Amino acid sequence: MTDPADLLRKHGLPITAQRLGVLRAVAARPHATADAIAEDVRSGIGSISRQAVYNALGMLAGKGLIRRIQPSGSAALYEDRVGDNHHHLICRTCGTTADVDCAVGKAPCLSASNNAGFRIDEAEVIYWGTCPDCLTKA
Amino acid sequence: MTDPADLLRKHGLPITAQRLGVLRAVAARPHATADAIAEDVRSGIGSISRQAVYNALGMLAGKGLIRRIQPSGSAALYEDRVGDNHHHLICRTCGTTADVDCAVGKAPCLSASNNAGFRIDEAEVIYWGTCPDCLTKA
DNA sequence: ACAAACTCTTGACTTGATCCAGTATTATGT
DNA sequence: ACATAATACTGGATCAAGTCAAGAGTTTGT
Numbered sequence: 001m002t003d004p005a006d007l008l009r010k011h012g013l014p015i016t017a018q019r020l021g022v023l024r025a026v027a028a029r030p031h032a033t034a035d036a037i038a039e040d041v042r043s044g045i046g047s048i049s050r051q052a053v054y055n056a057l058g059m060l061a062g063k064g065l066i067r068r069i070q071p072s073g074s075a076a077l078y079e080d081r082v083g084d085n086h087h088h089l090i091c092r093t094c095g096t097t098a099d100v101d102c103a104v105g106k107a108p109c110l111s112a113s114n115n116a117g118f119r120i121d122e123a124e125v126i127y128w129g130t131c132p133d134c135l136t137k138a
Numbered sequence: 139m140t141d142p143a144d145l146l147r148k149h150g151l152p153i154t155a156q157r158l159g160v161l162r163a164v165a166a167r168p169h170a171t172a173d174a175i176a177e178d179v180r181s182g183i184g185s186i187s188r189q190a191v192y193n194a195l196g197m198l199a200g201k202g203l204i205r206r207i208q209p210s211g212s213a214a215l216y217e218d219r220v221g222d223n224h225h226h227l228i229c230r231t232c233g234t235t236a237d238v239d240c241a242v243g244k245a246p247c248l249s250a251s252n253n254a255g256f257r258i259d260e261a262e263v264i265y266w267g268t269c270p271d272c273l274t275k276a
Numbered sequence: 277a278c279a280a281a282c283t284c285t286t287g288a289c290t291t292g293a294t295c296c297a298g299t300a301t302t303a304t305g306t
Numbered sequence: 307a308c309a310t311a312a313t314a315c316t317g318g319a320t321c322a323a324g325t326c327a328a329g330a331g332t333t334t335g336t
């Protein structure tokens with residue numbers, strides 16, 4: 001099983017209550033902001049500082065254990081679904097975020113028609129639109 | 139010809155020195171931040187307030203005259219290349235931004251495999267990697 | 277030229293995120 | 307277990323990007 005503590009150990013990270021809390025919160029609430037995660041962790045282990053949250057999120061994202069997405073005009077979101085190539089749908093009206101699998105296959109978005117000499121290591125795709133709820137309301 | 143003043147008039151926007159300056163700056167420096175644009179306009183017409191810059195950029199982006207891209211971890215960038223479907227390459231090391239045409243055709247990125255009931259109106263693609271300069275330096 | 281509508285300026289403010297120094301916790305070797 | 311070195315956490319200050327609001331200044335249409 002993928003015990004959170006083991007997960008941290010495998011990546012050479014010291015195990016702290018804060019990191020475990022952050023990991024749990026990210027798993028429990030996909031597409032949450034750093035602030036929402038801090039709230040969640042607080043309700044679990046009592047308290048955590050904003051810096052510890054950013055610190056943990058940054059480190060986990062760096063190790064590839066969680067993924068960070070940053071939509072225009074709002075705070076960064078974090079999710080624990082990594083390793084597959086999926087993208088995001090964001091509602092312009094209410095901000096709801098949904099996962100969407102890549103349209104063309106496994107990891108195709110990494111191929112641009114002309115890479116201008118860049119070495120590309122990631123493609124980030126955000127689809128903007130209106131979610132079903134906001135469509136019916138309008 | 140696409141005289142900037144005519145462009146504004148055609149969209150029902152009053153013509154002001156600030157807006158013309160912003161248009162010129164966006165055309166002159168693709169992928170510039172709001173701050174860089176303000177600097178550029180200042181060197182052209184003497185002075186402009188931050189508010190007027192954001193105001194003009196927001197209005198022009200709303201009318202579709204310019205495009206706004208917001209990479210993770212940096213300020214929003216603006217460019218005047220609109221109407222075609224192109225995406226962006228950003229260097230993780232130095233932040234250089236380059237244009238890249240869409241890999242698959244005219245406007246294909248609008249089709250996700252499963253839209254979850256959303257009505258999609260735009261697809262935003264950012265390729266992350268390392269630019270040629272930073273590659274040779276490393 | 278005049279009035280109405282709109283825009284610009286100024287300054288304070290909000291939010292997301294980071295930096296820093298000091299304290300507390302974790303991991304490691306005995 | 308225990309001591310020690312390394313690492314992480316706390317709290318406060320700080321920064322940067324954007325936004326809000328009120329009054330002064332332009333632009334447009336008649």
